[in-house]
Amino acid sequence: xxxxxxxxxxxxxxxxxxxxxxxxxxxxxxxxxxxxxxxxxxxxxxxxxxxxxxxxxxxxxxxxxxxxxxxxxxxxxxxxxxxxxxxxxxxxxxxxxxxxxxxxxxxxxxxxxxxxxxxxxxxxxxxxxxxxxxxxxxxxxxxxxxxxxxxxxxxxxxxxxxxxxxxxxxxxxxxxxxxxxxxxxxxxxxxxxxxxxxxxxxxxxxxxxxxxxxxxxxxxxxxxxxxxxxxxxxxxxxxxxxxxxxxxxxxxxxxxxxxxxxxxxxxxxxxxxxxxxxxxxxxxxxxxxxxxxxxxxxxxxxxxxxxxxxxxxxxxxxxxxxxxxxxxxxxxxxxxxxxxxxxxxxxxxxxxxxxxxxxxxxxxxxxxxxxxx
Amino acid sequence: xxxxxxxxxxxxxxxxxxxxxxxxxxxxxxxxxxxxxxxxxxxxxxxxxxxxxxxxxxxxxxxxxxxxxxxxxxxxxxxxxxxxxxxxxxxxxxxxxxxxxxxxxxxxxxxxxxxxxxxxxxxxxxxxxxxxxxxxxxxxxxxxxxxxxxxxxxxxxxxxxxxxxxxxxxxxxxxxxxxxxxxxxxxxxxxxxxxxxxxxxxxxxxxxxxxxxxxxxxxxxxxxxxxxxxxxxxxxxxxxxxxxxxxxxxxxxxxxxxxxxxxxxxxxxxxxxxxxxxxxxxxxxxxxxxxxxxxxxxxxxxxxxxxxxxxxxxxxx
Numbered sequence: 001x002x003x004x005x006x007x008x009x010x011x012x013x014x015x016x017x018x019x020x021x022x023x024x025x026x027x028x029x030x031x032x033x034x035x036x037x038x039x040x041x042x043x044x045x046x047x048x049x050x051x052x053x054x055x056x057x058x059x060x061x062x063x064x065x066x067x068x069x070x071x072x073x074x075x076x077x078x079x080x081x082x083x084x085x086x087x088x089x090x091x092x093x094x095x096x097x098x099x100x101x102x103x104x105x106x107x108x109x110x111x112x113x114x115x116x117x118x119x120x121x122x123x124x125x126x127x128x129x130x131x132x133x134x135x136x137x138x139x140x141x142x143x144x145x146x147x148x149x150x151x152x153x154x155x156x157x158x159x160x161x162x163x164x165x166x167x168x169x170x171x172x173x174x175x176x177x178x179x180x181x182x183x184x185x186x187x188x189x190x191x192x193x194x195x196x197x198x199x200x201x202x203x204x205x206x207x208x209x210x211x212x213x214x215x216x217x218x219x220x221x222x223x224x225x226x227x228x229x230x231x232x233x234x235x236x237x238x239x240x241x242x243x244x245x246x247x248x249x250x251x252x253x254x255x256x257x258x259x260x261x262x263x264x265x266x267x268x269x270x271x272x273x274x275x276x277x278x279x280x281x282x283x284x285x286x287x288x289x290x291x292x293x294x295x296x297x298x299x300x301x302x303x304x305x306x307x308x309x310x311x312x313x314x315x316x317x318x319x320x321x322x323x324x325x326x327x328x329x330x331x332x333x334x335x336x337x338x339x340x341x342x343x344x345x346x347x348x349x350x351x352x353x354x355x356x357x358x359x360x361x362x363x364x365x366x367x368x369x370x371x372x373x
Numbered sequence: 374x375x376x377x378x379x380x381x382x383x384x385x386x387x388x389x390x391x392x393x394x395x396x397x398x399x400x401x402x403x404x405x406x407x408x409x410x411x412x413x414x415x416x417x418x419x420x421x422x423x424x425x426x427x428x429x430x431x432x433x434x435x436x437x438x439x440x441x442x443x444x445x446x447x448x449x450x451x452x453x454x455x456x457x458x459x460x461x462x463x464x465x466x467x468x469x470x471x472x473x474x475x476x477x478x479x480x481x482x483x484x485x486x487x488x489x490x491x492x493x494x495x496x497x498x499x500x501x502x503x504x505x506x507x508x509x510x511x512x513x514x515x516x517x518x519x520x521x522x523x524x525x526x527x528x529x530x531x532x533x534x535x536x537x538x539x540x541x542x543x544x545x546x547x548x549x550x551x552x553x554x555x556x557x558x559x560x561x562x563x564x565x566x567x568x569x570x571x572x573x574x575x576x577x578x579x580x581x582x583x584x585x586x587x588x589x590x591x592x593x594x595x596x597x598x599x600x601x602x603x604x605x606x607x608x609x610x611x612x613x614x615x616x617x618x619x620x621x622x623x624x625x626x627x628x629x630x631x632x633x634x635x636x637x638x639x640x641x642x643x644x645x646x647x648x649x650x651x652x653x654x655x656x657x658x659x660x661x662x663x664x665x666x667x668x669x670x671x672x673x674x675x676x677x678x679x680x681x682x683x684x685x686x687x688x689x690x
Contacts, residue, residue, distance in 0.1 A: 004530075012489075
């Protein structure tokens with residue numbers, strides 16, 4: 001096949017340019033360079049004449065230095081969304097959790113007082129909230145630490161949607177858009193799970209950006225059509241990139257394998273709820289309570305870096321049944337605080353139906369700073 | 374010889390050394406780019422600095438000191454076209470005709486572009502066929518300006534998918550009369566290069582839309598066969614088929630190992646659709662494994678291996 005070299009001279013390439021591979025002279029491991037330095041010389045025999053054409057071409061290219069760039073008329077590569085890479089530092093993670101552990105007792109007590117002082121409850125029935133907290137904390141005095149955490153988080157879940165945030169608790173508009181995009185991701189994934197045939201075997205599901213990808217084994221081809229119709233009827237549904245059913249004899253009871261990539265809308269125009277900043281400990285509590293309410297099993301939430309003015313990554317790991325995970329997602333999407341759902345992975349290792357088996361779930365979470373930072 | 378292939382978010386590289394008659398791939402690696410290597414590169418004031426920085430980092434990691442650099446970059450930077458000319462034209466007329474065709478195709482930006490024309494083998498008696506490739510001189514300037522302070526001379530510049538096709542040709546060695554293709558799978562935009570009887574036949578960029586729809590964004594040459602191929606690939610998204618009928622063999626790879634579509638495609642059982650391990654015949658001494666060790670992860674180095682194999686073969690480099 002044709003072999004190009006666009007570093008030689010322009011125009012018609014009638015003759016082949018043959019380049020010999022330079023040979024290494026007496027290489028030993030000690031020759032390994034430590035960096036670019038004037039003293040570092042390549043230990044190869046170089047026939048400079050061989051590269052004359054390339055050098056000549058450099059001159060030609062440099063001639064264009066003052067010319068203005070005009071974008072090409074042909075199509076250009078798509079712009080990818082900037083990805084926020086998680087800082088996977090075990091040391092930082094351990095430090096954060098140790099920190100959270102030390103502060104959890106003080107924090108729980110302070111949270112109620114802080115909530116009262118910071119005006120969370122100004123627009124709701126104050127007497128009702130006071131009695132709510134009295135009831136919660138009255139009970140908490142007699143229970144263990146986990147119970148206290150749950151109650152504070154319950155109060156956050158209950159009160160926050162109606163609260164008017166103070167300036168220091170506000171979240172930047174661009175971050176609110178990312179939170180809303182995460183809600184869309186969560187809700188469409190929930191919709192997909194809800195509509196999967198109850199007796200299907202979920203091999204893999206992943207939601208990221210504006211798509212949900214999954215592989216399931218089902219009993220009949222007709223179940224594919226039912227699923228497709230249900231998802232296409234959702235207001236968030238945008239398009240079907242892949243929806244392919246094929247025979248899969250490896251799973252005797254579920255002989256049809258369905259692979260699908262579905263796109264959903266990344267609309268950000270939603271209701272005007274107030275989004276409020278809460279600290280890492282409260283976010284962990286909110287997730288914990290959402291897990292308790294939906295009866296999924298959760299590991300402690302992993303937050304990969306200490307509080308900072310940057311967007312940080314965290315992870316929710318857990319497991320449950322198809323129904324409890326759907327409920328868990330519903331609980332997470334009801335909270336209007338400074339976390340967003342970055343991606344979701346679900347898989348099932350045991351080869352049985354969704355109804356009876358546990359699913360493993362990993363939810364990537366973004367934690368946003370307060371606008372004041 | 375250091376071989377590097379740039380894609381939007383990363384640079385993948387490998388070092389080939391020759392001692393006596395023996396070639397060794399010393400290292401295969403990958404580094405992230407701080408500036409996206411896409412159409413915004415030319416307007417980015419940090420482009421040269423970013424590329425110089427990553428080349429300097431790579432240089433420091435090389436097991437053997439190196440000066441020579443082979444580079445491949447994404448096909449989105451190039452205008453690729455195939456032109457047929459009368460078989461009786463002499464060399465001067467051929468060059469004039471090809472230059473005229475390029476100017477007509479590129480319009481007012483022709484002067485800002487660096488253009489080359491390559492003869493292609495064809496079985497048709499009454500014509501000669503040529504491949505014309507052009508790119509903005511500014512792109513070349515950025516690459517050369519970044520490479521020299523980092524201690525490298527660029528002596529080979531190629532297009533990623535052409536390099537990958539060269540690798541496949543060496544590794545798989547398709548039959549002489551086969552019509553085969555290489556498909557660069559991306560999330561949003563796909564590229565496909567078709568080889569017929571050992572020679573470049575066509576190049577196309579396309580997108581999949583909803584359901585089984587698709588759109589062709591650009592081609593090197595209008596071709597009904599091309600439509601058939603893309604249509605068949607698009608139908609893979611909806612229907613299971615035993616084998617592709619429009620090509621003898623199709624190889625696919627991706628620079629984005631996280632691509633859902635690529636990973637899903639890997640699960641399809643289509644007889645003549647496959648991923649090729651670029652290191653099948655030549656294992657590197659030091660291998661990048663951060664994306665996994667399977668063929669799906671290794672195939673991202675197909676273009677790097679294509680550059681390496683070109684240097685080993687010594688043909689038209």
